[in-house]
Amino acid sequence: MGRRLIQQRRGKASSLFLARKDGTTAGYGELSKTQLESVEKAQVKKIFKDRGRMNVLAEVLMENNGRQNFIAAEGLVTGQEIEMGKNAKISVGNVMPLENIPEGCPVFNIEKSPGDGGVLVRGSGLYALVVSKEKDYAFVKMPSGQMKQVNLQSRATIGCSAGGGRPDKPMVKAGTAWHKAKARRKWFPTSRGVKMNVLDHPFGGSAHHAGKSKSTSRNAPPGRKVGAIGSKRTGRRKR
Numbered sequence: 001m002g003r004r005l006i007q008q009r010r011g012k013a014s015s016l017f018l019a020r021k022d023g024t025t026a027g028y029g030e031l032s033k034t035q036l037e038s039v040e041k042a043q044v045k046k047i048f049k050d051r052g053r054m055n056v057l058a059e060v061l062m063e064n065n066g067r068q069n070f071i072a073a074e075g076l077v078t079g080q081e082i083e084m085g086k087n088a089k090i091s092v093g094n095v096m097p098l099e100n101i102p103e104g105c106p107v108f109n110i111e112k113s114p115g116d117g118g119v120l121v122r123g124s125g126l127y128a129l130v131v132s133k134e135k136d137y138a139f140v141k142m143p144s145g146q147m148k149q150v151n152l153q154s155r156a157t158i159g160c161s162a163g164g165g166r167p168d169k170p171m172v173k174a175g176t177a178w179h180k181a182k183a184r185r186k187w188f189p190t191s192r193g194v195k196m197n198v199l200d201h202p203f204g205g206s207a208h209h210a211g212k213s214k215s216t217s218r219n220a221p222p223g224r225k226v227g228a229i230g231s232k233r234t235g236r237r238k239r
Contacts, residue, residue, distance in 0.1 A: 002197065002199030002200040003200065004223075005200070005201060005222070005223055005226070006187060006190075007222045007223070007225060007226065008222045008223055010222075011222045017185070017187075018185070019184075019185045023050060023051060023052055023053065024050045024053075024057060024069050025069065026050070026053075026055070026057050026069045026070060026071050026118075026122075027068075027069075027070075027109075027116075027117025027118050028068070028070070028084070028095060028109075028111070028117045028118055028155055029062075029066075029068045029117065030115070031114060031115040031155075034063075034085060035084050035085035035086065035155075036085070036086060037085075037086065038085055038086060038087050039083050039084065039085040039086065039087040039088050040062065040063055040083070040084045040085050041063055041081055041082070041083055041084075042060045042061060042062045042063065042068075042081070042082050042083075042084060043060065043061050043079065043080070043081050043082075044058050044059070044060055044076060044077065044078055044079060044080045044081075044082065044093075045059045045060065045061050045067070045078070046058070046059040046078060047059075047072055047076065047077075047078055050069075051183055052183040052184055054123065054124045054163060054166055055071050055072070055122065055123070055124050055161060055162065055163060056071075056072045056124070056162040056163050057069050057070065057071060057072060058070045058071075058072040058076055060082065070095075070109075070157070071108070071109045071118070071122055071157070071161055071162075072093075072161075072162040073092050073093040073108070073157055073158070073159035073160065073161065073162060074092070074125075074159060074160045074161065074162045074163075074164060075092050075093070075159065075162075076092070076093045076162065080093065082094050082095070083095070084096075084155075086100055087100075088100075090102065090105065090158060091158065092158055092159035093157065093158065093159060094157070094158050095155050095156070095157050095158075096155065096156065096158065097114075097152065097153050097154065097155055097156075098110070098130060098133075098138040098140070098150060098151070098152050098153075098154055098155075098156055099133070099138070099152040099153060101130050101138075101156065101158065102130070103130050103131060103132060103133070104129060104130065104131075105129070105130050105158060106127040106128070106129055106158070106159060106160055107121070107127065107128055107129075107130060107140070107156035107157060107158055107159075108121045108122065108126055108127045108128065108156065108157055108159065108160060108161045109121060109122050109156060109157045109161070110128060110140065110150060110154060110155075110156040111150075111151075111154035111155050111156070112150065112151075112154065113151060113154065114151055114153040114154050114155070118155070118156075118157075120140075120142070120148070120150070121142065121143060121161070122161065123143075123161065124161055124162065124163030124164060124166050125160065125161060125162075125163055125164025125165070125166065125167075126143045126160070126161050127143065127159070127160040127161065128140045128141060128142050128143060128148075128156075129141045131147065133152060136151065136152055137149045137150065137151060137152060138150050138151075138152050138154075174189070177189075193210075193226055193227070194208050194209055194210055195208055201226065202223075202224060202226055202227075203226065203227065210227070213227075213234065214227035214228045214231075214234070215227065215228045215231045215234055216228065216229055216230075217229075217230065218230035
């Protein structure tokens with residue numbers, strides 16, 4: 001008998017496959033009364049890189065001497081003052097409700113619901129555009145091109161998330177890719193199923209090609225759930 005597939009071993013959730021819980025939390029923090037009524041000022045104390053995260057973070061000192069970590073905007077520098085709240089200026093790095101952000105303005109780290117700290121558009125180099133506003137909602141064009149309806153009271157940072165050129169840099173060597181995978185608890189390097197023996201993988205053997213459809217049911221058991229899971233179409237896409 002061959003050994004259990006990686007999908008089966010991962011399903012047991014041993015320490016080898018469990019994701020780490022460490023790392024820095026980045027968000028806007030609690031929605032204060034000052035932010036709701038006027039403006040709260042803060043100062044950028046440090047800009048740093050967090051383990052396992054592609055974003056650049058900024059450590060911010062609030063007016064009440066509390067410290068929070070924000071996702072840094074492109075162009076933010078140490079010592080810069082930023083504003084948070086309803087009456088904040090339209091400036092890169094400032095945090096405002098969508099209600100007070102003009103249409104056509106680029107924003108990132110958008111809250112899904114007011115006070116959740118930011119959930120949408122958090123990747124490095126990403127931004128969304130405020131397209132229009134109606135009643136209690138703003139329509140935001142996401143980086144994917146999708147239009148999303150978000151509460152007008154949800155906060156967002158003005159500008160573009162820092163680290164936009166990151167994907168342009170090549171890995172160059174396998175060691176770099178290994179460290180990247182390690183920080184995210186990914187399995188690296190991996191062997192393709194078609195290169196395995198028949199007893200090690202459903203695609204193995206038969207002169208090393210799948211020999212069967214790569215589509216499989218979304219409800220398939222872990223040993224069979226490989227390839228194109230729940231695919232809507234198969235084959236090469238016609239131009």
